[in-house]
Amino acid sequence: MSNEVGQTLKAFCEEYIPKSANEILTNLGYRILALGKFIDSSIDPPKCLAWTFLFVSQVIWSHVAMRYPSECGVEGLKPQRINEKVNADLTRLCTLALKKTSTHDMLKTYKVLRTSFN
Secondary structure, three states: OOHHHHHHHHHHHHOOOOOOHHHHHHHHHHHHHHHHHOHHHHHHHHHHHHHHHHHHHHHHHHHHHHHOOOOOOOOOOOHHHHHHHHHHHHHHHHHHHHOOOOOHHHHOOOOOOOOOOO
16 A cells, blocks of 8 residues: 555544444444545555456466376366366456456457467
């Protein structure tokens, strides 16, 4: 979180410091509202990075699984079948991340192709 955003969030939250134990829930509500104001600048970037990490992890796993199938629990599967399984996982990840059903056009640039990283 940038310094400026952090200072602004801190100032917003300090306005609503609870004066008694009865105000703790109200204070928590205000803090949640404050976080809502910072969603674009402070919360969405790490959330996007986390989805990207999951996505890239699947792609890397597919390459490792093709090279070491028994260690990855896919012994006996052909590389094409591993790619199909990973592509299905990527489709599910995209659907969850985007909160809408992924279409063929949305995913055509994200398909795992058989490549070599030798």
